[in-house]
Amino acid sequence: MSIWTTLKLAFRALWRNKVRSTLTMLGIIFGIGTVIAMIASGQGAREAVADVFRSMGTNLLIVTNGSVSTGGAAGGQGSRYSLTWKDLEQLENGEVPTVRWVTPVLQSKVQVASEDANWNTTVLGVKPSYFLIKSWAAKEGALFDDEAASNTGPKVAVIGSTVATQLYGTADPVGQAIRINGQPYEVIALLETKGQSGMGQDQDDTVIVPLKTYLQKMDRGIGKYISKGQLFVSVGSEKEIEHAEAQLTAFLRANHNLGPNDDDDFRIRNLAEFAMSQQASTERISTLLAIVAAMSLIVGGIGVMNIMLVSVIERTREIGIRMAVGAKPIDVMTQFLVEALVLAAVGGVLGIGFGAVLAKYMASYYGWKLFFPAATAAIAFAVSGGVGVVFGLYPAIRASQLDPIVALRYET
C-alpha cells in the first residue's frame, strides 16, 4: 500500500474518533510542550546567569589585602594592609605581562544628595580603566579619563541608574550638581544599567569618582598601602586567567618579600570559578525540570499505547476483513503503527507550538532572552515521532498477529 493511502486511512480512522484522538494527543501536546518550555527556559536562565557574570567580568581577578592573625585570632579579610601603591604602579607598567588593565577600587558607604533628595550609596574611587574592566559604558554624558582624574578643576562624579532615579527622578542627571559627603560634585555621566551582580547586589546603586578625588576627599590621602580597597585586575581572555593568577601571585610575593614558607599576605579571587559553580546549579535545576517534563511525555506515550490497544480490540473484525481480502500482517501492522505515529506527530507539532508559547511567557515573566532554537523543535518532533513508534509498536504487532478466522468471527 502506498504511503499516501496509508496516511489517508490513518487520518480517517483517527477522525472517526475525534474526541478520543484529541484527548490522546493532549498527553503528547503537554509532554512535548513542557519539554520544549523547560529546555528553552533552562537555556534562557543559563544565559541570564552567564550575562550577570559577563557584566562582572569573567576575565577578572580581584586582589584583596590579606588577613592578620594576632595571638591566634584571625582577623577578617583585608585586616592586614599589604597591597601597596607601588604594586599598582608596577602592574600598570606591565610588569606582569598577562595583566591587561588594573585599577584599585576603593569604596565607602556615604550619603549623597541632590537639591531635593538624598540617598545612601556606595562611592567608588577608581582609575578610568575600571570602566574598561567592567565593560561599562555611559548612557548619557562622558566618563572621566586620566585627564579628568588628575584635573584640579570642579570635582566630577559618574552615577549609576539607581542613584540617578533616587536623586533626580526622570530628569537627565548629566550636568546636575551632586553632594557627596557634603562636598559638591558635578555629574558628568550616567552609566548604563547593569542590574544585579552574581552576588545579588544592585550594581547600579553606585557613585564613581576618580581615584585621586576619592583619596583627597574620602580618604586621608596616599599612604604606603592601598587600604579599604582592592585591586581589579583584568586579563586578556578568560583562558589566560589561571596563568595570570599564578604570575600575579609570584609577582606580589616577590614584591612583598615573602619567603617560601610564608603565607600569602593577599588574596586573589577568581570570578570565573564562582560563575561556574553558579552555572552548574542552574544547569542542575533545568536538567531536573527537563527530566520531569520527559516523564510527562512518557505518560503521554503510554496514553497513545492505551488508546491503540483499545482501538485494535474494537476493530478486530475490521482487521479480519482486511486480512481476508489480502492484507498481509505487515500491512495491518503498518496501518496501526502509522495511526499511532500520526497521533504522536500531530500532537508533537501542536506541542511545539504550545511549548513555544509557554517558553515565551516564561521568558517575558522572568525577563530572560527568549530561546527557541530550531534544533530543539526538530529534536522534539523526532522525539514525538519516536514516542509514536515505541508506544504504537506493541498494539500494531498485536493487531498483525491476529488470526483472520478468529478476527472475522469476533463480535463487538
Added chain:
Amino acid sequence: MSAPLIEMRGIHRTYVMGDNLVHALRGVDLVIEQGASIAIMGQSGSGKSTMMNLMGCLDQPTQGTYSLNGKDVSRLTRPQLADVRGKMIGFVFQSFNLLSRTSALENVEMPLMYQGISGRERHKRAMYALERVNLADRAHHHSSQLSGGQQQRVAIARALVGEAPIIMADEPTGNLDSKTSYEVMAILQGLVDQGITVVLVTHEPDIAAYARRVIVLRDGLMVEDRQQAPVRAETQVAS
C-alpha cells in the same frame, strides 16, 4: 489438460482445544474445476467451516496437500497466504462484513489497496465491480445506509474487484429475506455463467439447490458428492 483449479488430497485438520484434539477434517479429497458451481453442505460441526477456511487460504491443513491453480499452497507463510487470498479468492460472508462508516465504493476498493494499485485505477475498477452487481448508483452511500441485500451485493462487488477466479460464499443469504436471497443468488449464478468458480457453504438445502454440484460433509468426512440441475434464481426473482 491443465491442472484443476482446486485439488485437495488427504486433507486433515486437527485443532487443539484445551487438552483435547478436535479432528475437524479427517481425510478429504476434493477436486474442483474452473468455472464450477459447488455447494458444501453439512450440519454445524461437520467440518464445512474448516473446509471453507482451508479452501479460502485462511487456514492450513494439518496433513494433506492443497494445490490452487496448480500451485501447492498447503505450506505457505502467513504473508504468502495473504497474497494468494488477495489474488485468487473473494469472500462473501453471512454478516456482509463491510467496514462501517465507509462508503460502498471504498469498501470495494479496499482489496486493491493491498495489491498496490493506484487510487485512480482502484476507483475505476471498484466502480466497474459495483456496476456488475447493479449498485453503481449507491457507490457513495455508507454501508449503514444500504439494505441487507444491497450490502451483500457490495460484498460481492468487493469479492469480484480483484478479478479473483474463486468466490467463497459462506451462508450468503443467512441474514436476508427470501426475496432478497433470490436477488443475491441470481447475481452469484450470473458470475458462474461468466466463468467464475463459486463455492457456496451452507446448511440449507434450498441454497444448495442453486449449485450444479453438492458435496456433503459429516464428522469431518465427505459422505456425498453429487451433480444436479440447479434451480435458476432469476426465475424466482421474477415470480
